Amino acid sequence: MTQILGQYCINVRDIDKALEFWEGVCELPLQHRTEIPGVLEAVLQAEQGGSRIQLAQHLENDAPIDMGTAMWKIYVKHQTVKGCTIAL
Template sequence: MVAILGQYCINVSDLERSVAFWEGVVGIPVVSRTEIETAREAVIQSPHGGSRMQLAQQLGQAGPIDMGTAIWKLYVNTDDCAALFERAVAAGCEAVTPPARLDRWPVTVAFVKDPDGYLLELIEYHQGTPATVPDPKKLEA
């Protein structure tokens, strides 16, 4: 038996705002859209691989997303942590932690909160990514 994690779904309060952030700021495009009776959805995925993420606006829900305690953070691999951090902050994201190179691992990380308040860890690997993880520094944009 083989099992592979393929897609994650998060609730968003404004689908078009979230799509604009993920496509326009982060650079991960929408690969499909779906409308069902209870929700509007968009699936995003890098053309270079990695997991898909579904953004879902629940039509019966108003107001901000209740973050609860289930999701801690979402990882975004990048070839330039500082530049993506600056783009996200310029687009209105809350800056949580500016880019810093870590002593324990060969990475630079930064943290921002996306338009719905999800904590994003922006991570730039300096000595290649873990096995099976696409390396943004070896791919063309």
């Protein structure tokens, strides 16, 4: 059986600013946005490959996002990697 990692969820401080990067700079199409109590979420999915990135902004938490050591790298194939790197 083929194993596929389908979705990665990343906590963000400002979902609109994060979408400017992932959708605007990296050109990942926005699939949908969701609002559940206390959390704004957005899911982006590449047109090829099928993997998704989910962004989550916790509205009741003003603390900086502490990624700790749980997420080290995200690999994104893009025609203009330089543009993505500069935007970061």
